Amino acid sequence: MSPGIQLTEQGNLRHLLTIEGLSSETLLNILDTAESFITLGRREIKKVPLLRGRTVVNLFFEASTRTRTTFEIAAKRLSADVINLNPTHSSTSKGETLLDTVRTLEAMHTDLFCVRHPESGAPHLIARNVPDHVHIINAGDGRHAHPTQALLDMFTIRAHKGEFRNLRVAVVGDVLHSRVARSQIHALSTLGVAEIRVVGPRTLLPREIERLGVRVFTEMDEGLRDVDVIMMLRVQRERMDGAQIPSEQEYFNLYGLTEERLALADSGAIVMHPGPINRGLEIDSAVADGERSVILAQVTYGIAIRMAVMAIILGGSEPRRSRLPDA
Amino acid sequence: MSPGIQLTEQGNLRHLLTIEGLSSETLLNILDTAESFITLGRREIKKVPLLRGRTVVNLFFEASTRTRTTFEIAAKRLSADVINLNPTHSSTSKGETLLDTVRTLEAMHTDLFCVRHPESGAPHLIARNVPDHVHIINAGDGRHAHPTQALLDMFTIRAHKGEFRNLRVAVVGDVLHSRVARSQIHALSTLGVAEIRVVGPRTLLPREIERLGVRVFTEMDEGLRDVDVIMMLRVQRERMDGAQIPSEQEYFNLYGLTEERLALADSGAIVMHPGPINRGLEIDSAVADGERSVILAQVTYGIAIRMAVMAIILGGSEPRRSRLPDA
Amino acid sequence: MSPGIQLTEQGNLRHLLTIEGLSSETLLNILDTAESFITLGRREIKKVPLLRGRTVVNLFFEASTRTRTTFEIAAKRLSADVINLNPTHSSTSKGETLLDTVRTLEAMHTDLFCVRHPESGAPHLIARNVPDHVHIINAGDGRHAHPTQALLDMFTIRAHKGEFRNLRVAVVGDVLHSRVARSQIHALSTLGVAEIRVVGPRTLLPREIERLGVRVFTEMDEGLRDVDVIMMLRVQRERMDGAQIPSEQEYFNLYGLTEERLALADSGAIVMHPGPINRGLEIDSAVADGERSVILAQVTYGIAIRMAVMAIILGGSEPRRSRLPDA
Numbered sequence: 001m002s003p004g005i006q007l008t009e010q011g012n013l014r015h016l017l018t019i020e021g022l023s024s025e026t027l028l029n030i031l032d033t034a035e036s037f038i039t040l041g042r043r044e045i046k047k048v049p050l051l052r053g054r055t056v057v058n059l060f061f062e063a064s065t066r067t068r069t070t071f072e073i074a075a076k077r078l079s080a081d082v083i084n085l086n087p088t089h090s091s092t093s094k095g096e097t098l099l100d101t102v103r104t105l106e107a108m109h110t111d112l113f114c115v116r117h118p119e120s121g122a123p124h125l126i127a128r129n130v131p132d133h134v135h136i137i138n139a140g141d142g143r144h145a146h147p148t149q150a151l152l153d154m155f156t157i158r159a160h161k162g163e164f165r166n167l168r169v170a171v172v173g174d175v176l177h178s179r180v181a182r183s184q185i186h187a188l189s190t191l192g193v194a195e196i197r198v199v200g201p202r203t204l205l206p207r208e209i210e211r212l213g214v215r216v217f218t219e220m221d222e223g224l225r226d227v228d229v230i231m232m233l234r235v236q237r238e239r240m241d242g243a244q245i246p247s248e249q250e251y252f253n254l255y256g257l258t259e260e261r262l263a264l265a266d267s268g269a270i271v272m273h274p275g276p277i278n279r280g281l282e283i284d285s286a287v288a289d290g291e292r293s294v295i296l297a298q299v300t301y302g303i304a305i306r307m308a309v310m311a312i313i314l315g316g317s318e319p320r321r322s323r324l325p326d327a
Numbered sequence: 328m329s330p331g332i333q334l335t336e337q338g339n340l341r342h343l344l345t346i347e348g349l350s351s352e353t354l355l356n357i358l359d360t361a362e363s364f365i366t367l368g369r370r371e372i373k374k375v376p377l378l379r380g381r382t383v384v385n386l387f388f389e390a391s392t393r394t395r396t397t398f399e400i401a402a403k404r405l406s407a408d409v410i411n412l413n414p415t416h417s418s419t420s421k422g423e424t425l426l427d428t429v430r431t432l433e434a435m436h437t438d439l440f441c442v443r444h445p446e447s448g449a450p451h452l453i454a455r456n457v458p459d460h461v462h463i464i465n466a467g468d469g470r471h472a473h474p475t476q477a478l479l480d481m482f483t484i485r486a487h488k489g490e491f492r493n494l495r496v497a498v499v500g501d502v503l504h505s506r507v508a509r510s511q512i513h514a515l516s517t518l519g520v521a522e523i524r525v526v527g528p529r530t531l532l533p534r535e536i537e538r539l540g541v542r543v544f545t546e547m548d549e550g551l552r553d554v555d556v557i558m559m560l561r562v563q564r565e566r567m568d569g570a571q572i573p574s575e576q577e578y579f580n581l582y583g584l585t586e587e588r589l590a591l592a593d594s595g596a597i598v599m600h601p602g603p604i605n606r607g608l609e610i611d612s613a614v615a616d617g618e619r620s621v622i623l624a625q626v627t628y629g630i631a632i633r634m635a636v637m638a639i640i641l642g643g644s645e646p647r648r649s650r651l652p653d654a
Numbered sequence: 655m656s657p658g659i660q661l662t663e664q665g666n667l668r669h670l671l672t673i674e675g676l677s678s679e680t681l682l683n684i685l686d687t688a689e690s691f692i693t694l695g696r697r698e699i700k701k702v703p704l705l706r707g708r709t710v711v712n713l714f715f716e717a718s719t720r721t722r723t724t725f726e727i728a729a730k731r732l733s734a735d736v737i738n739l740n741p742t743h744s745s746t747s748k749g750e751t752l753l754d755t756v757r758t759l760e761a762m763h764t765d766l767f768c769v770r771h772p773e774s775g776a777p778h779l780i781a782r783n784v785p786d787h788v789h790i791i792n793a794g795d796g797r798h799a800h801p802t803q804a805l806l807d808m809f810t811i812r813a814h815k816g817e818f819r820n821l822r823v824a825v826v827g828d829v830l831h832s833r834v835a836r837s838q839i840h841a842l843s844t845l846g847v848a849e850i851r852v853v854g855p856r857t858l859l860p861r862e863i864e865r866l867g868v869r870v871f872t873e874m875d876e877g878l879r880d881v882d883v884i885m886m887l888r889v890q891r892e893r894m895d896g897a898q899i900p901s902e903q904e905y906f907n908l909y910g911l912t913e914e915r916l917a918l919a920d921s922g923a924i925v926m927h928p929g930p931i932n933r934g935l936e937i938d939s940a941v942a943d944g945e946r947s948v949i950l951a952q953v954t955y956g957i958a959i960r961m962a963v964m965a966i967i968l969g970g971s972e973p974r975r976s977r978l979p980d981a
Contacts, residue, residue: 047380053701055727065412066431073382073435076408081730083723097933104720104929107953108727275431279424299434374707392739393758400709400762403735602758606751626761 005127015127015136016309018145019186027190031155033308034301037077050311051080055110058084059102060139061117066275067139070299071114074306083110102126106134111314113137120144120179135313137306143179148309149274150183152302154191156294157229159301160270164188168266170197170223171214173233173255173282174204176244180274181233185212199223200233200255203244220255224264232257232273235282248281258284262292270294332454342454342463343636345472346513354517358482360635361628364404377638378407382437385411386429387466388444393602394466397626398441401633410437429453433461438641440464447471447506462640464633470506475636476601477510479629481518483621484556486628487597491515495593497524497550498541500560500582500609501531503571507601508560512539526550527560527582530571547582551591559584559600562609575608585611589619597621659781669781669790670963672799673840681844685809687962688955691731704965705734709764712738713756714793715771720930721793724953725768728960737764756780760788765968767791774798774833789967791960797833802963803928804837806956808845810948811883813955814924818842822920824851824877825868827887827909827936828858830898834928835887839866853877854887854909857898874909878918886911886927889936902935912938916946924948 006021008014013026037048056075058068068084075082087101102113112135115123120142127136140146154164161167169188175181175198188196189212196214198205210216217223224230235251245251257271271283271293279285288295333348335341340353366373383402385395395411402409414428429440439462442450447469454463467473481491488494496515502508502525515523516539523541525532537543544550551557562578572578584598598610598620606612615622660676662668667680691702710729712722722738729736741755756767766789769777774796781790794800808818815821823842829835829852842850843866850868852859864870871877878884889905899905911925925937925947933939942949 055730065414069410069412069432070435072410073408073437076382081727083726085719085723087719100930100933103950104953105723107950108724108957109954110727276427279427296430296434299431300436303435392741396737396739396759397762399737400735400764403709603754606754623757623761626758627763630762 005124013309013312015123015138016147016313017123017127017136017138019147019150019183019190020145022190024190024192027151027154027187030151030305030308030312031158033312034151034155034304037304037307038301047077047079049079051075051078051111051314054078054080054112054314055108056080056082056112056114056310057105057110058082058139059105059113059115060084060086061115061122062140064116064140067116070302071137071139071306074303074310075112075114077303078307078310080112080310098122098125099129102130106130111135112310114139116140118142137309137313140179143177143182145183146179146274147183148302148306149180150187151309152298152305153184153231153272153274154187155301155305156272156298157270159297160294161228161268164191164193167193167229168195168197168227169193169229169231170199170217170227170265171231171233172199172220172223172257174235175200175209175233176204176206177236178233184231185214189213197223197227201245220261221264224261227265228269230257230262230265230269230271232271232277232283234274234276235278237278237281252281252284256280256282256284257287259286259290262287262290272298275299332451340636340639341459342450342465343474343640344450344454344463344465346474346477346510346517347472349517351517351519354478354481354514357478357632357635357639358485360639361478361482361631364631364634365628374404374406376406378402378405378438378641381405381407381439381641382435383407383409383439383441383637384432384437385409385466386432386440386442387411387413388442388449389467391443391467394443397629398464398466398633401630401637402439404630405634405637407439407637425449425452426456429457433457438462439637441466443467445469464636464640467506470504470509472510473506473601474510475629475633476507477514478636479625479632480511480558480599480601481514482628482632483599483625484597486624487621488555488595491518491520494520494556495522495524495554496520496556496558497526497544497554497592498558498560499526499547499550499584501562502527502536502560503531503533504563505560511558512541516540524550524554528572547588548591551588554592555596557584557589557592557596557598559598559604559610561601561603562605564605564608579608579611583607583609583611584614586613586617589614589617599625602626659778667963667966669777669792670801670967671777671781671790671792673801673804673837673844674799676844678844678846681805681808681841684805684959684962684966685812687966688805688809688958691958691961692955701731701733703733705729705732705765705968708732708734708766708968709762710734710736710766710768710964711759711764712736712793713759713767713769714738714740715769715776716794718770718794721770722768724956725791725793725960728957728964729766729768731957732961732964734766734964752776752779753783756784760784765789766964768793770794772796791963791967794833797831797836799837800833800928801837802956802960803834804841805963806952806959807838807885807926807928808841809955809959810926810952811924813951814948815882815922818845818847821847821883822849822851822881823847823883823885824853824871824881824919825885825887826853826874826877826911828889829854829863829887830858830860831890832887838885839868843867851877851881855899874915875918878915881919882923884911884916884919884923884925886925886931886937888928888930889932891932891935906935906938910934910936910938911941913940913944916941916944926952929953 006015006017058071060068072082114137116139123136123138123141171181198214199217202218273295277283277288333342385398387395399409441464443466450463450465450468498508525541526544529545600622604610604615660669660671712725714722726736768791770793776795777790777792825835852868853871856872927949931937931942
């Protein structure tokens, strides 16, 4: 999956499919644009008419109320028209292919698709097959990527810790099955943090993860020592029955983030989580609701980040043109 | 459930959770505001920009197309952005708690939640846990309350019968399981109607209902005699199999509102029903569609009442502020 | 079902229920209005404030993401407020009748219902029971009609082939179960095409179809010879198991549109399909994606047509008035 498809010939962002291959300039431009959507002082998110007359389609082949809602709110705050589609129920059950579904919607002169799909690579497949004036944002594909989540995480880190350069960051939990973790590691690496740690049981870490330039810890206490940022991952309860995780209680004993463990990190460390959180499984309620937690701030920033990505992608483009013949 | 939570220190309406504890001034202010949204003469409901830029979330943990639609239309006529969520399908199935769901949505800078929940007290729980700038309207919780329904009923009574003071009102049917009946009785009592009657089989009346200041009738004919307003309740067909109601036919024979029975009421009496109606179960079609029926007028007024409650609650508040740290 | 109900006394379009009974002037007026919503030169669909403050309800008793989305986008491009309802899940499961559902929504001062229903005639039933200021568009009822599909098909034919008068048009496939085919044949006939052919296996053609003034072909090659327009119908895979169609492979062999067969038609012939297409069943991928295919153009024109019908129907009407008593 070449990241080249994400950029126009002039180097502008055309799609957002993965963090991989994007420059630090591109990432920082997104963070700065998101900043502009947050009114300083009041921390209010402004409604702006940037995308008036544009149509944004939330194309979710996998249910996710939370993520879909953030894209819907972001698009409406930009004054776009928003269409929510969950194609599992209708057209695809009639046997329509993924690309036929997209081509049909595109023929309705929709401008932007926010795509979530259970299979890795589905948003790339779509992006390779749309005309120039149609744009794709990956809202999570299989185990592959979730780039807007990683961007809002970077925004959160910068808002709370300032410069990336001197930070030690731990990504904790089920890295193996997490599209979020992959995108986070790419973003942290591109933005040049001092150290990226990956913490979890060996069964939940991808083989050869070290190749991404991270340090691996299978002991939670060691992994957290002196870090500035703790990025917890969500554990899928569905995996509990399998061989990979013995039991919820044992997982919490070994890798749950408690106040005692948090004390091992730097005294100014922040705690992040993409949500929804499993209280008492990967994180203790006292930590999730504690003063070091920035979990709800992440949600707020997530709206601004999605507004920024939409505005950058569509702002640089001409309004929709079609492939219709000149009759 | 102290009603104090509904009001600000200045006595303004902050949430609408229950009619209980609200003053007649508060109720009449809502009715008057609703009146202003209905263009006199043409009885047209106006679209106004009062809530432009605000985000209203319909958070329905229990399916109800009808009620959800009224809140959606009301919010859109006030020019708000509206998000419809039915959390049973997604986040809560992932084990997220009610409060985590709300805190997450609130972090997206949503201003108002219209909450329907199968458990009594859920909207109160939420209201006790949101920051000052977030507002809750109870759209029906368990058997407890449905305050906007009661308000639109009061609006309907005033529009058709004028002053509350001299009215005799009968609430008829399954009072035991009805959140509507509870809210109606509180509203009628606060607004000072002359007499509130409760009519139904003993098995469908709450014990000690008399304590609410109502007269109890188990004979339909007696209960309707000379009343000015008949407020029918919906009978849940699901209860028919149980011991509480013997059969649909027998229920209709004993408590169905027919033209013969309607003739026992005052000659100017009006017939109300919260809908959807069960024709031939609690009400005869001739009555439902007859000239004394104001059932469809109730629906119309329901939009204006919900607009009024939203406008009052949000109009008095500052636009959204967040709990984010001043970075 | 008298078509008279569709027109006002002045001959203006009040509802769109069926093509049957509409004059060629009415049809051409809709096509011309749709043309005005497509910016010539750029083929861009404009957003216009024609229906600001109006409420459009998509009332779909049968799931159809594709069709519902076209109505939703069309209404939003006209600046209307849009409510999507799928009543199978809620009110009708509570036993509410079709007319009670509509009357309730109408009492919310909704202006236009786009109705899809599995039973033929349901939109007519509704149209006969709404007050003057409420309008109905049939979005597909049973096997009966799908008039906006036929109109966008006519728009497509005119855009690509010019005058209707000299055209030979073939409607191919499962005519028996198709509401689209019925509407197409009425439209083609009213607009005066030279020849309408119906092509398919005898088991999938309605008895006495010749009465509609069409020529019947059970041999695909014969039916396609020298035609200017090929209108493929969708085959329901559900029918494959029955006696009507032996197998997918055999159907494709006998009636699938391949490049070889397309070569039998006029050299300038266009290929149409209402979608979603079944690749390899009724149409070969090479044809569906080929240069003679105008399938995606149909989708684009479908938005403009639905905008035109909504604008014509509502443009001629006064804003909503209610049936409320003058209190």
